[in-house]
Structures are given as structure tokens and as C-alpha cells.
Amino acid sequence: MPKPTLCVRTAVLTAALLAVAGCASLSERQGDAAAAAVGFRRALHDGDTAAACEGLAPATREEVAQAGKAECAQALGEQELPAAGGSASRTNVQGNQARVVFADDTVFLARFPGGWRVVAAGCQEQPHERPYRCDIKGR
Numbered sequence: 001m002p003k004p005t006l007c008v009r010t011a012v013l014t015a016a017l018l019a020v021a022g023c024a025s026l027s028e029r030q031g032d033a034a035a036a037a038v039g040f041r042r043a044l045h046d047g048d049t050a051a052a053c054e055g056l057a058p059a060t061r062e063e064v065a066q067a068g069k070a071e072c073a074q075a076l077g078e079q080e081l082p083a084a085g086g087s088a089s090r091t092n093v094q095g096n097q098a099r100v101v102f103a104d105d106t107v108f109l110a111r112f113p114g115g116w117r118v119v120a121a122g123c124q125e126q127p128h129e130r131p132y133r134c135d136i137k138g139r
Contacts, residue, residue: 029111030091033098036116037088037107044081049073057110057117059138067136081105081122081135106132 036055043052053061053072064079065072082105090101096111108120122135 026093029093030098033093033109033111033116034088034091034100036109037091037098037100037102037118040107040118040121041082041102041105044076047077049077052076055118056136057112057119057138060117060119060136061138063138064136076136079122079135108132108134108137 040052040055043049043055050073053064053076056064056072061072064075067075069075070078082102088100088102090099092099098109098111098116100107100109105121106123106125107118108123109116110119111117120132120134120137123132123137124134125132
């Protein structure tokens, strides 16, 4: 079997380096997820439910609209979600999933090609290691 040429080996090495360079560090992913959660909460606080809907994952946006039997922005405006600004006290990222914890709320996100989107919000931790109870969530 012939040996790969220098050009082929260089191309493979370059592709591998580009793939590694394109991956965001954990702290960058945590920062991006936290920024998305803060932006969602800020939009709610400002009464900009259309912008808040843009921050939702597609399935969550659909679920909010179906539950309220209205457009997402109108249905989201009828929800009683924590809408305070403020920074996150803790952000955990595992692969393409994130949990951003605030003093009065926990927001779950997923990373999509266009960035981090909220999959569940208004979440409160339950006792005895039960799942979180969330006011809005996707299917």
C-alpha cells in the first residue's frame, strides 16, 4: 500500500486542527448558555414576549402556543414566569444541554445550529431527587 503524500498528510492534519479549533471551550459554552437564559428572562421582564419566544426551542415554542391556544408571544405573556433580570448563580453544560440556575428559577437549554435555546423555564427543583417542575417546557 503506498504511503500518503505530504500534501494528503498536511490536509488531514489541517482538517483535524480546524475541527479542534472550532469547538468552543467549556467556559465559552457556559457563558453562551447563561447569556441566552439571561436574555430570555430580560425579554420577559421588559414585556417583549416576541423576543422571548425567539429564545425558545422550536418544540417549546409550539407547546407554549398550543397550551395557550394562541400565538407564542400572547401565550407566553399569559404565563406567570419569573422574569427578573440578574445573573445566573450556576451554569452546567453537558454536551448540547445546559442548566442555568437563578435565585428564583432554573432554565434548561439546548444548543441548536443558531445558538442556545430555552427548552424549559420556570423550573423549580423538587424534593427527594424528583424531576424539576417547570411552568413551560417542550414535548
